[in-house]
Amino acid sequence: MNKENRNAPRVEEPSVRITRARAKAFGRSAEVLSSSQPVVKQGQKRALQENSKKRASDENKASIVSTIGLQHKRRAVLKDVTNSNVDWTDASQVQARRGPANNVKVASKPKLAEDVPMAQDDIKTKLAEELSRIRVAEPLEKLEVKEEPVLQSMCHGLRQHGGADLMLPVQHLIKSAELQRPAKKEENMVCERLGSSNELDIVDIDANLKDPQACSLYAPDIYSNIRLTEIERRPSTNYMERLQQDITPSMRGILIDWLVEVSEEYKLVPDTLYLTVNLIDRFLSQNYVEKQRLQLLGVTCMLIASKYEEIVAPRVEEFCLITDNTYSREEVLEMESEVLNFLHFQLSVPTTKTFLRRFVQAAQASYKVPCVELEFLANYLAELTIVEYGFLKFLPSVIAASAVFLARWTLNQSDHPLTPTLEHYTSYKTSELQTSVIALEELQLNTKGCCLNAIREKYRHQKFKSVATLTPAQRVGSLF
Template identity: 65%
Template sequence: MTGGVESARRLRPRSCSSISGKCLDEVRQTRAAAKRSAMEETASKPGSSAVYPRKRAGMQPVRKRAALSNITNQQSVVQCVGPGNGTVDVRVVGLKADQECRGDKNAHPGIPAQGAGEGKGQGASLDCEAECGPRSNSEAVASLERRTVQNLHISQEAKDRVKQGDLFSDKSCSETSEWSSGELCYEDIDNDHCDPQMCSSYATDIYEHLRMAEMKRRPSANFMESIQQDVNPTMRGILVDWLVEVAGEYRLVPDTLYLAVSYIDRYLSAQVVTRQRLQLLGVACMLIAAKYEEICAPQVEEFCYITDSTYCREEVLEMERGVLNVLKFELTTPTTKSFLRRFVRAAQASCKGPSLVLEFLGNYLAELTLVEYGFLPFLPSMIAASAVYLAKLTLDSSTCPWDATLQHYTGYRPWELERCVRAMHELQRNTKSCSLPAVREKYRQHKFKCVATLVPPAALTVEHFRELE
């Protein structure tokens, strides 16, 4: 592998004759309005306008990389070698090539998993062809509204399958901050009714809906074996690793990165992609996610530039249209980050004050799983809960990391997280030999409290996953 995993090279200016000086000035003004660093001055050479992307403090510049056509298709699993442990495969043990998401035992208890490529059933997408018949505008609008309501509706039967005990039970306002869940007492993290941004009155309903929605738009767990022919997990890992650097280069919010990876996996679950167009898919998905999440999304020309002009503007826009059609414009989907905010808040309920180290460590462990294809069988909520579990265990291995508050708000018991936590623990330990370092380099920075340098637990025993008493 020469271009895919080579060390990051510094971006160098190039001529952008297709972009006028006036357009570049507008781009700079837009960036400044979003409180981002302005782009450096254009080259002084007459007749040319060169763009100098911003450099990140404390990190290697984003790689200006050509297409991933030079990656061989021989390696099917990303493997990391740990000191003294030999080769460790982070893919879930027992995952067969012909395994369907529907039969995944790691799904939330009581809920049948659903792949993103099925397109049938209760969560079916809007059928665009059915709307193209000869009808009046009012009939078309009414039909579209009716189909939209049906698509967003979640039946009571589905809700009953998700609910565990009183996990999502409604509670009336009370003066006390402790609640009883059977024999376990937990802290009420939604008692801050003075802060409207916390949505205390609606938080329970919001996360109940997210737990249902994560099943409706879930990518397939075995698309590499069943659908893709020219792309393997190694290439996907290299692409996601590069997108982590792109997100840092343009200072995108974490949700943009998680959404982009989700769009990539959902597209790969439905369409065959060649290795020459894999990076184009990643750029288009990042563009869509940035438009969805960012106040000021990067321009199409900027995404073309970071690929070393491998793809032109028209190709990126064409791929964007293709992704939107395959996803059927269903862009709202819960990610690991959506649940991680909630679960970190529940974990901090037992702390005297907010723990930034716990939050950053949870984010670090969750982002590590983005690169690994082997974590697709796990639900986003399970990955988020496992990240909090392992983060607390890393910070204090002498006490049980799980408590009644976390069990109540995550909906997972310790033994249900064991498989995911063990896979994540192996991923955390193999820091010296992994060839995809973007996430680790990111969280070695002081602004993230250098959580990537923390020593992980030596081993996980059965006692760590004992049922709460």
């Protein structure tokens, strides 16, 4: 290296980090130096080139840091709409919050970048206030319909201004209101068909909540369900003409009349008798049975019904004995397996007795003292139908309603038998019961001279108030 280069003054590198202000000041001094010294030596030129590169890199870093700071601040605004205490015009607060790591002085925001977050902040604050006015903790039935347009407009505003964190509670409220409307509509349809129980002339028979065995809270739902079940599991109405060739409706009547005597012999509950008849008809609806095995089917179905309904059911040997040992124990058990497999063990079937209990309760709602004769007479009329094959065309609920209708008319012809309360709980009108009531009255009067008298003899006893001897003073056809 020559002597001139060794003696030339060195340009020292700055010991501190160059900021944009220092870089600008350094640039001005370099211009003065270049104007005063037109000839720059080689060592000085190299130092100036290095310093200019550092200035450019520092300016880029400062601009990047400033941009990142603005973006971070904007994300913070979208995340928390309630943060309205920050003065966004003072950028030094953001720099002080971030810390002195970069030592970069952030310039104030342009006016356009400042107005957009401010507008978003104001809109979201208003939306949050509107949302807070709607009490989410209230029950859904208290959500008024007039609030739905407000919720819809809030959702529209949130979608436009990026309030994704508020969309979930607003959408939940709208969905809850929409789910409530179909349920309310379905309830109105049911009340329109059955009649409103809030009317003054309709008595609420489920108001007795003190008796846990009455299941008063669940009674409406239970009977709504069994009204569907009685249609699904009803026997065929024409299986004698369609399938059975060896047995006749009179044979079926003789079998059931004999089973009534068997139930009286073993003191079985009425539900067992009704279920026995239902199982017989459902099996005969799809299976061909010879007349030699008809009695075997009858005692087997009564054995199954006894196991289902009775606390202590008669043994298989007792049913064999009641048939004078016509069938062995093995034959009864084999038939039991065949019937249960065919029915897929579906023994929970609503019968006429199931509906009769509720309809009698509704019929006596207007009485100050329960009428025992009404209950016995309705049960007597309902049991008369199980012997007749022609009554299979009527649903169990129709037969029960008709029995209560005719029983009220037999005891008292001064009032209409179908009261508003009874019409509400049966869901049948007078015109809908005309055919079944007239047919039931013919059974009561025994106009056809039927010789099957097991049920009639049963209800002639004094324990049933001898209701089998009662007849209406006036024919029921005058009501239709």
